[in-house]
Amino acid sequence: MAADAPIPAARRPSAAKVRLLEVADELFYAEGINMVGIDRIIAEAGVTKATFYKQYGSKDTLILEYIVGRDRQIRESLTELERTAPDPAATLRTLVDTIISDTNRLDFRGCPFINAAAEFPDPAHPVRRAIVAHRDWFTSFLESLLERVGHPTPGAAADELYLLRDGAMAGGYAGDPIAATSALTRAAERVLREALG
Template identity: 85%
Template sequence: MAADTPTPAARRPSAAKVRLLEVADELFYAEGINTVGIDRIIAEAGVTKATFYKQYGSKDKLILEYIAGRDRQVRESMTDLARSGPDAAATLRALVDTIIADTSRLDFRGCPFLNAAAEFPDPGHPVRRAIVAHRDWFTTFLEGLLERIGHPAPGAAADEIYLLRDGAMSGGYAGDPIAATSALTRAAARVLAEASHPSD
């Protein structure tokens, strides 16, 4: 190919493919991945079975696209928070605020990644591997923020904040969201204070 030959633009997904994923995303999160069958997704998306298999081939591939889509949403959201905040500490506070806002939504059903992991107990399953990759990215993102604010143990603090986030989202759904998010706010403030006043 000549150097000045334009590269073909990436093909946009068809409207049917987008619609199938939108329906799957809503149903998988609201009701559970294994509970929702392909026939229901096809019916609610308003497409034929042949169209579904042309676009995704199997429910397993659609599930992986669901996880990948949720992963993209989180990465884009966190990147936007980091870009718009004046500094790393403000980004961490904004992250806490985002979690609190999530738990107060009427359609909140907990963390989609934790929910999916509970449905796929085999750690070698592609869904579980995708979830691990997401969590590794998020932990690294948090560690980078904590390094920038000068936390004395950014890796350990990132693990702690992620665990607090998991607990707030699980407790916020299954129990008292106010208590869960209040505990998250207090703990996050303590972690930030450790950066300002590291112990000897």
């Protein structure tokens, strides 16, 4: 390709591919990945089995796309939040508010990444590797915010906040969401006080 040749536009996924992923995303999160069969996804998406196999080839590929898609949504959302918030402390507070809001949704079923990790125990599985990549990115995002806020130990504080986020999401689904999110709010404010003095 010549240096001045235009870069070809990325091909948009077909409507069938998008629909299959939308249906899978909804069902995998609501009911569990291993509980939902391909035939049900195909039926609810309104496509043929041949179309499914042409678009994804296997359920494993669709599962990985589900995890990667959830990761992409969160990265885009947090990047936009960081861009529009007045400062890193406001970004952290808004993030905590978002987690609290999520736990109060009627369709809330906990963290999709923790749920998926429970269904894929092999750490070498591509789904588990994608989950680890997501968690590493999220922790780095928190660490960067805490560093800019001036926290004396931003890495340790990011680990603590992420663990608290995990606990709030698990506790909010399996137990009392008010108690879980109240604990998250208190801990996040303590972490910010450590930075802001």
